[in-house]
Amino acid sequence: MEMRSPLGRVRGLGSAKDGVAHWWAQRVTAVALVPLTLWFVVSVVSLVGADYAAYKAWVGMQGNLVLLVLLIVILFHHTQLGLQVVIEDYVHGEAAKVVSLMVIKFTVVLLGASCVLAVLRVSFGT
Amino acid sequence: MKSGNRPLSPFLMYRPQFTSILSITHRLTGIALAAGTLLFTYWLTSASYGPEAFARAQALIGSVFGRLLLFGWTLALFYHLCNGIRHLAWDAGWGFELPRLKATGWVVIVVSITLTFLSWAAGYAVRGGA
Numbered sequence: 001m002e003m004r005s006p007l008g009r010v011r012g013l014g015s016a017k018d019g020v021a022h023w024w025a026q027r028v029t030a031v032a033l034v035p036l037t038l039w040f041v042v043s044v045v046s047l048v049g050a051d052y053a054a055y056k057a058w059v060g061m062q063g064n065l066v067l068l069v070l071l072i073v074i075l076f077h078h079t080q081l082g083l084q085v086v087i088e089d090y091v092h093g094e095a096a097k098v099v100s101l102m103v104i105k106f107t108v109v110l111l112g113a114s115c116v117l118a119v120l121r122v123s124f125g126t
Numbered sequence: 127m128k129s130g131n132r133p134l135s136p137f138l139m140y141r142p143q144f145t146s147i148l149s150i151t152h153r154l155t156g157i158a159l160a161a162g163t164l165l166f167t168y169w170l171t172s173a174s175y176g177p178e179a180f181a182r183a184q185a186l187i188g189s190v191f192g193r194l195l196l197f198g199w200t201l202a203l204f205y206h207l208c209n210g211i212r213h214l215a216w217d218a219g220w221g222f223e224l225p226r227l228k229a230t231g232w233v234v235i236v237v238s239i240t241l242t243f244l245s246w247a248a249g250y251a252v253r254g255g256a
């Protein structure tokens with residue numbers, strides 16, 4: 001069965017336009033998220049009911065800050081890759097697809113940058 | 127241009143079966159967790175606005191409604207995490223035979239529910255009292 005459109009075959013790309021790289025990045029981020037999210041759940045449990053001072057002390061520890069920044073960056077990257085696949089499956093029409101993919105990318109970068117800046121600010125104390 | 131006879135996602139072709147339900151659930155939990163990043167962002171950014179803003183965020187998350195949402199997200203996270211490992215095992219070439227698919231599917235369900243309850247028990251222990 002021929003599974004690709006003639007144009008798709010000429011371009012030589014999958015639906016993500018960068019198929020293998022996308023697939024691989026999804027796996028690498030998934031592997032990294034296993035320890036990071038487990039660490040995060042344990043941390044959140046330890047911060048149940050915490051006040052600002054306790055949170056600041058937690059995020060002020062070098063190891064926590066490093067893991068938190070890594071979690072933020074990798075989590076948002078994984079989310080963007082995942083939502084991209086979902087959009088490619090359900091949103092038809094080239095324009096709608098391109099616009100939704102852009103909205104997702106911009107949103108993810110905005111949220112991710114806000115999170116990183118916020119944790120750095122609290123950690124370095126202003 | 128006619129695009130030929132393209133395949134559909136498995137869950138668009140078959141009647142719901144155990145394994146296909148697990149697969150849709152992976153997608154649904156992924157989308158739910160993506161929505162959860164909004165709360166995650168609110169929590170982290172609130173702290174950068176100072177103690178009052180952070181206390182407000184903590185109170186909101188600790189409210190009955192907040193805890194309900196958080197419980198759902200805990201379950202979604204553990205399911206997606208466990209089933210994600212199942213996905214990675216398939217990619218490594220392990221576990222794609224039907225008996226194993228079913229067995230590991232049950233493992234995912236049991237482990238994710240167990241981890242969710244353990245985390246919440248630990249959370250209540252830290253909080254002290256009900």
Ligand code: HEM
Pocket residue numbers: 026027030031033034037075078079081082083085086152153154155156157159160163203206207208210211213214
């Ligand atoms: C905790 C560790 C995690 C692991 C091991 C993991 C693993 C995976 C894997 C293997 C896939 C690809 C599934 C496929 O090819 O069909 C995937 C998809 C996805 N993940 Fe994750 N993930 C994790 C955490 C997260 C988190 C925290 C979020 C969101 C905040 C997320 C959002 C998504 C989304 C939206 C998809 C796309 C769903 C789909 O295509 O059906 N994941 N995940």
